[in-house]
Amino acid sequence: MQFKKATKENLKLRLALSGASGSGKTYSALSIASNLGSRIALIDTERGSASKYADLFNFDTCELTNYHPAKYIEALQSAETMGYEIIVIDSLSHAWFSELELAGGRFDGWAKVRPLERKLMDAMIGSKCHIIATMRSRTEWLIEENQKNGKASYSPKKIGTSPIQASGIEFEFDVAGELDYTHILTISKSRCPAITDKTYLNPGKEFAEELKTWLKTSSNSPGILEHYSNHNYSAQQNPNIEPNQDLRVKQVRILLNYPVELVVEWLQSKNVERPNQLETKEIDELIKTMCLSWAEDKFEHPRYATNSYQRNVVEAIYSGIPEIEAIQSWMENVATPEIVEIA
Known part of the structure; x- marks a missing residue:
């Protein structure tokens, strides 16, 4: 078994676009895909609605009427075999509808469904093609106040809230964003520093470029990953920074088996190269992010994971238990899905 230096060259995109009905998910997905490459395959679960854009974009389509995760996997594999560059899944939410039906509303039903869900995610992540997946969002209405000539008027505004999909699914993608009814894409999660926290009106060429x-550019800091992964550091001579933050992050990362690449990307989003360059509260944020990522598939709702982390890790640390011991104990307690009773 051999290891070689990791390089970021010609990687494949994993992009999730969520939004309410009418927000422009399909159009945006095709616009982005058309600026990423030329051979596009679209897996259509929306009864052929994507074909309405056939005069604007050049793509091939495959309509699914059976939304079982295995059918998605079959379509993904067929597109790869046929040599497509980009696969658009429009939409991934139908796989979730199928999973809910297969689980039958029973807690023990998820024991059979989770492996199917994982196989679909693995097929997407492991694909040799760029993957763009759309997801429906739950629709809510807000009453928006408008001021004109000193007079107030009110109008309803449609917004999309959380995606209709398994909780925490955004962790599976490189980039995730929400489209609103004005077709503005807001980036909510990104491993690409250049687009972090940005917004795009009618995302297309600029966003794709x-x-x-x-995806094509090698890391600008070739030594960071290897250096951070293999060495412990002494604290900088800065009285405002907690010592040994490098070692603290490394110990937790190893315990959680959290990818070092994601730690480096998180640090780069803060414009630093090492944990020791950050304040303690920012390291606390990173530790929490790693822990909740580990717990994402162990709870039915991300709020349960957050509450469990607060109750079993944060409060334990406050009581004097070492952080690494508190996290390890918490991991052991939630190794199997936690059943949350609602009064």
């Missing part, structure tokens, strides 16, 4: 540059 930034993604292409990120």
